[in-house]
Amino acid sequence: MAFPPAFLDELNARNPIEDVVGQYVALTRRGSNLFGLCPFHGEKTPSFSVAPEKGIFYCFGCHKGGGVVNFIMEIENLTYGDAVRFLAKRAGLEVPDDGAYQSQYKKKERLWALCRAAAQFYHAQLKTPAGEEARAYLQKRGVSGQTVTRFGLGYSPNRWTALLDVMTAKGYTKEELLEAGLLSQNRDKGTLYDRFRNRLMFPIIDVRGNVIGFGGRVMDDSTPKYLNSPETIIFNKRRNLFAMNVVKKSKREFIILTEGYMDAIALHQYGFDCAVASLGTSLTQEHADMLSKYTDELVLTYDGDEAGQNATQRAIPMLERTGLRVRILRMRGAKDPDEFLKKYGADRFRLLLEGCENQAEYRLRSLQMRFDLSQDEQKVEFAKQAAALIAGFGTAVEREVYGTRAAEAAGLSPDVLRMEIDRARKRLLRQEKREETRREMDPAAAVQPFQRELRYDNVRSAVAEEGLLRMLFREPALLAQTEGLTAEDFSVPLFGRVYAALRERWQNDLAITPAALADSLSPAEMAHLTAVLQKQEPPLSETALADYLRILREERAKARVSDASDLLAMQRDLKKKKGYGGS
Structure with missing residues (x-):
């Protein structure tokens, strides 16, 4: 959807990113940037930054980033065009009559x-x-x-x-x-x-x-x-939840996730106006992200049968990745919330909510139910698996509490199980240390984008391309010294397209800002460009610029030689197969 560049520049200028983001996130100034808790994933320490001078936001935790349009796309779950319309309305701008x-x-x-x-x-x-x-x-x-x-x-x-x-x-x-x-x-x-x-x-x-x-x-x-309904241009079951339009107004501090429409409706009727249901599909990461925008705590009420337990086990890590606190509601005497409410009423259900298990309790109890702890062999296996599970809990207090519970369930000494947990914990930490060392010993991996679809094939050139783009965004006048450089000289196609866009905007006296490129880059590409621009800026010197350009051209020349060698090798192989050449 191509909007006129001048209109997009005006849109960005009339919607300062710090003002727009500030309506959703409490921001505190730290130097030239503003920081706050990321609205896209749960966190206790602010890692979400806004750079007013650059017109961009970036989260060092979940790695989302971009300009003001990208922020509105993400926070309001809008398409690019709808986010532009949203901001235009906010700024009192009339959207141009763009046909598409x-x-x-x-x-x-x-x-x-x-x-x-x-x-x-x-x-x-x-x-x-x-x-x-x-x-x-x-x-x-x-x-x-x-x-x-x-x-x-x-x-x-x-x-x-x-x-x-x-x-x-x-x-x-x-x-x-x-x-x-x-x-x-x-x-x-x-x-x-x-x-x-x-x-x-x-x-x-x-x-x-x-x-x-x-x-x-x-x-x-x-x-x-x-x-x-099937998937349409207005309906995506992975991105919507039944009754979310009602729940977003709830004053309760948690949301109840149910399996069916009737369960959610029954909960609302009995006074629990915070219940939603998925739309005939398993919980998705998009659902988890949406829920995290409206609450810090989620109560899962899936059925207690095997399918429900499996769904719960799949959902817990997905929800926790967004920073949500997860509790699991267990019902006895009823198969679902609808039936329970009709049998026992709202007060009994409220007591159930107050006694919900957290995810650690649920996982440990679910593990225990798989073993006959009256048999020594199964008792030993339970202890091993419980120790491995508890070793992954984040705090020493959690490991102590649930270690003691697991020991009591198995009829073992807490000290014995604590030793097993310590061994499992050490194995886990050693594995994490090996992974960290592997990353540190591989500098090429360290500079790779977080987005897997954007990989650097030529790290030396890519690092130079990053530095060059940071200089050009900081001082667009330097584009005058890149005459002759083309998008094809970049080893990273994304950077080639960004450079071409910058030259075109510079030649047409348009603003050179990251936000101005939101219409031509995907959210993942925009997030990566923002991450690149968040890195330490290079000195504005002709020497640094010349070095970057030299590296780009050297690596491009090597690639051409390599391509030519590959082509000659292919020609020789083809001749051999057809019997034209000797050995």
Whole structure:
């Protein structure tokens, strides 16, 4: 989506990064930069920096970085074009009539409006005679009328084209209904029909209040039990959670993550307005990142069966990577929160919440359940695995507490298990030390980008390219001395594109700032460029500039010679195979 460069420069100038970031993060000045706790991952020591003079942010912990547009993309979960529109509105700027962008955004607006109209249609159908079965089902499940209204629940009629007929009469096209995931198409005949039929309907609403998709549940034992909207340009199940639009307003200090829509709805109805559910998919890193923006603590309420336990084990490290404190709720006498609340009520559930296990307790108890501790062989194996688990806990207090518990469970002396934990801990530390030494002994690895997709094939040239770009961003006038240098002279394609963009902007008297390149670089590329610019700046001297240029040209010449040698070798091999040459 190509916006006019002059407009983007004005957008960046009218949205100072320190002002925009300051609305989300408490910043403290330290020298020329500002620092705060990163909003993208949990941390106790500020590693998130904002450089007002450069117009960039960078986190030394999670390595996210970029300009003000990149920040809004990340914090508000927006596309590039939508982030530009967001900042334009903030600054009172009118977005230029860029055809490609306007077309894409208008298409999204049409699909949002279509999905909202569909949600209203389904909600209205719930109140008709055709919706009697769905109303009876909701009543049986104990869902109140107030909850039905709050979540916009509805009913999809048991007819092939009920929604199709109504929406086309409102002016929406069949193509739009297909794009929104509201229709399906017969592969053989090509006929179109409603995707959702005879189902209780759950609108899925994003954090900005847009209806983006639906979940449909059968009211009998037919399959599939749940049918969700397919992926569309407005619906991505990996990046959204059911009821997140409600939960983001909750005053509670934690969020409850459930497996199903009905569990989340039941919790809200019983006064726990902090429950969300995933959208028919396992928890993803995107979900974890989203949750960490709204809370510091998460309660997992997955089912207690084997599948639920496996899901919990997978989710814990993913959630902890974002800095979330994770607690696990265990239920007895009910298979899920919905059933528990109906049986025992909100007060008993509140007691369950207060007694939630933390992740360490949960992991240790789950491990213990796999062994018959009345048998010596299994007792020994449990002790070994428990020691390995506890050795990885971060503090000595945790290792002492859970070591004692594991010893009691196995009927062993705490001192004996403590020795086993110490041995496991030493092995773990030795392994970490070997990894650290390996990295220190490999300087080439030390300068590689954190983003795996951006690797340096020629480290000597790449380091010189980094230094050159830092000089050019600091003093654009030095571009006059790089005449003859081209993007192809760079060993890192990203740096070649950045250099070409800088020359073009310099020649057209446009601003030379990292933020100005946000429209032409991916988030990962922008983050890496920001990381490069955060490094110590080189002296502004003609000697340093000449050295960088010399290294680039030397390494480029070597690459050409290498390429030519490879080509000659290939020609010789080809001649041998065809019998043209001798030995």
